[in-house]
Amino acid sequence: MRKICLIIIDGLRNDTALAECGFLTASTEAKTARHWKMISCLPTISAPLYETLHTGLAPSDHGITSNEALRPSNRPNVFSELKQAGRATGAVAHSYFHTLYGGSAFDPFDHNEIDDPSASVPHARYYSLEGYGRANPALPSEVDLCAQAWAIAHRKAPDYLLLHSSSCDTLGHFYTSDSAEYRTQAWRVDNALSRLVPRLVGAGYDVLVTADHGMNADGHHGGDQPGLREVPFFAFCDRVKAPIDAVLDQRAIAPTVLALLRADVPDTMTAKPLL
Ligand SMILES: [Zn+2]
Structure with a gap:
């Protein structure tokens, strides 16, 4: 059975994804992936929507x-349901x-790298962005994140792998959102x-591949605007089914x-799976 990797590109608008993400759109042209517009929940804020996505x-x-x-999290979620299974x-x-989802308060010295089969999320690499500011955004390089995800996939092969940028x-x-930098x-x-x-x-x-929410021309997100709620959903997966429009x-x-992943879907998840 194939495993699943969910990639969340934080703050990526759907229109920006279509305009800028040449690999993802090339994949839809080549029919190795398909794209849909997805509507995020409200408020369009990160932590609430990480929990919504899970x-x-x-x-x-x-x-x-x-x-x-x-x-x-105190609701059935992807990590807890898979752990139980x-x-x-x-x-x-x-x-x-x-x-x-990790089962304790985050401490970078304890939780930067986790490889523990008994842990809530057995194979994890977390970054803190501590010190984050305009002079130093404290961001990991994208390819370093991808390499870490690959190392986990290649060495540990978890059924579900999350990559969040x-x-x-x-x-x-x-x-x-209206900037060359973004x-x-x-x-x-x-x-x-x-x-x-x-x-x-x-x-x-x-x-x-999706986003939690978008971004607006004020450099903000939280409310109900198309640029905040419309996020991309790309599926490199033939089993995902939905009308293309x-x-x-x-x-x-x-x-x-x-x-x-052929795991039980808890009753709390009432949206119909895209199968
Ligand atoms: Zn976010």
């Missing part, structure tokens, strides 16, 4: 409604994901993915991941 619940239903309200997971992601969000905040970074992420995705596919992974619901991702 629980299939809107923030008003899972209870994490702001970044300041970040806490461990005896399946392995992995992540290369911002430290918020450790707080949500923060850089479009960070540069969007500093320079706005648009160029979208391409940089895509350019790094062009080296990772074919390897993952060759190693038995189906790959899904459909506009998809972000809450469908969690049950789709579990269904693709």
